[in-house]
Amino acid sequence: MPTRELRKPLPDGTRNVWKPITRTTPALFLTALFGLQGKTSIVLGGTGTLGGAIADAYGRAGSYVYVVGRNQENGQRRVNLITENGGTAEFVPCDCTSEIDLNGLKNHIDQAGRSADVLVHCAGKNSDTPYLRISDDEFRMIMDTNFNSFRLATKLFIDFMLAKSTPGRIIAVTSATSGIPLSRVPIYSASKAAMESLVKFLAREYAKQGIHVNALQPGFFPAAQNAKLLEDVNRVDAIISHTPVGDFGKPEELQAAAIFLASEFATTFVTGTTVTVDGGFLNTTL
Numbered sequence: 001m002p003t004r005e006l007r008k009p010l011p012d013g014t015r016n017v018w019k020p021i022t023r024t025t026p027a028l029f030l031t032a033l034f035g036l037q038g039k040t041s042i043v044l045g046g047t048g049t050l051g052g053a054i055a056d057a058y059g060r061a062g063s064y065v066y067v068v069g070r071n072q073e074n075g076q077r078r079v080n081l082i083t084e085n086g087g088t089a090e091f092v093p094c095d096c097t098s099e100i101d102l103n104g105l106k107n108h109i110d111q112a113g114r115s116a117d118v119l120v121h122c123a124g125k126n127s128d129t130p131y132l133r134i135s136d137d138e139f140r141m142i143m144d145t146n147f148n149s150f151r152l153a154t155k156l157f158i159d160f161m162l163a164k165s166t167p168g169r170i171i172a173v174t175s176a177t178s179g180i181p182l183s184r185v186p187i188y189s190a191s192k193a194a195m196e197s198l199v200k201f202l203a204r205e206y207a208k209q210g211i212h213v214n215a216l217q218p219g220f221f222p223a224a225q226n227a228k229l230l231e232d233v234n235r236v237d238a239i240i241s242h243t244p245v246g247d248f249g250k251p252e253e254l255q256a257a258a259i260f261l262a263s264e265f266a267t268t269f270v271t272g273t274t275v276t277v278d279g280g281f282l283n284t285t286l
């Protein structure tokens with residue numbers, strides 16, 4: 001019978017683990033652990049409600065923020081807010097379903113002499129078309145926006161992180177419907193489940209090179225992409241009565257989890273996992 005060898009840990013010093021500095025103030029302790037000073041964050045979908053709140057948090061935590069999306073007005077408004085709050089940011093127009101656009105974004109960041117320390121995929125589309133009426137075009141549009149753009153972005157940016165030896169942090173914004181699918185959103189649910197699967201694959205594949213990949217799973221937050229679904233008062237009642245906190249989420253309530261997953265030092269032993277911010281929705285049954 002072959003003996004099973006214990007897997008050896010990495011040699012000391014190979015993994016850049018968190019070592020708390022001694023004799024410090026609470027503010028300095030928290031800044032050292034969670035702060036993003038000197039980092040560059042890229043928020044795909046930073047022009048939207050949740051991506052905007054995440055971009056705002058990263059600006060406040062000290063990183064240079066690339067607010068990425070198609071809507072110039074929303075993007076510039078977000079950049080202005082970040083700047084007003086003392087941060088630094090710029091808007092880069094990009095259709096995240098286009099490899100050419102994503103490559104242009106990567107080259108733009110490279111030419112500015114920056115790396116990609118934090119990549120958040122928060123671009124998303126939803127639809128409640130009844131299953132039997134979903135066209136191929138609609139199917140492709142949702143899968144392209146939610147899942148294929150995540151594949152393209154991670155393909156390009158992991159390569160960029162590896163080339164620069166960046167201890168990158170990648171965050172996929174998935175959904176409470178990534179596991180057991182919610183009613184009325186079958187393709188959206190499938191696209192989010194696919195994202196969660198890719199998160200786990202990439203986490204396993206690139207952890208040894210210092211790149212950590214996790215999912216951030218919001219519950220229900222009113223935004224443009226779900227506005228139509230939330231016009232249905234019965235659905236709203238069902239959601240609220242199923243949420244122990246008894247409310248929708250506010251975009252700011254996603255910021256702490258987004259900072260945690262972006263922090264190099266808070267996540268040295270965290271990869272391939274999902275952080276849920278849903279007011280208890282997924283833990284609730286009758």
Ligand SMILES: NC(=O)c1ccc[n+]([C@@H]2O[C@H](COP(=O)([O-])OP(=O)(O)OC[C@H]3O[C@@H](n4cnc5c(N)ncnc54)[C@H](OP(=O)(O)O)[C@@H]3O)[C@@H](O)[C@H]2O)c1
Pocket residue numbers: 044045046047048049050051068069070071072074094095096097121122123124125145173174175176217218219220221222223224225226
């Ligand atoms: N709100 C919720 O309750 C909730 C819950 C779970 C998960 N989520 C997820 O959170 C993410 C953000 O959604 P949100 O709720 O904040 O909705 P939102 O305000 O409608 O934001 C959607 C974002 O996706 C971007 N986007 C869509 N297609 C794009 C494309 N082809 N290229 C680049 N950007 C594109 C939009 O940017 P442009 O219009 O500028 O292109 C916008 O920034 C989505 O992935 C969504 O699935 C939301």
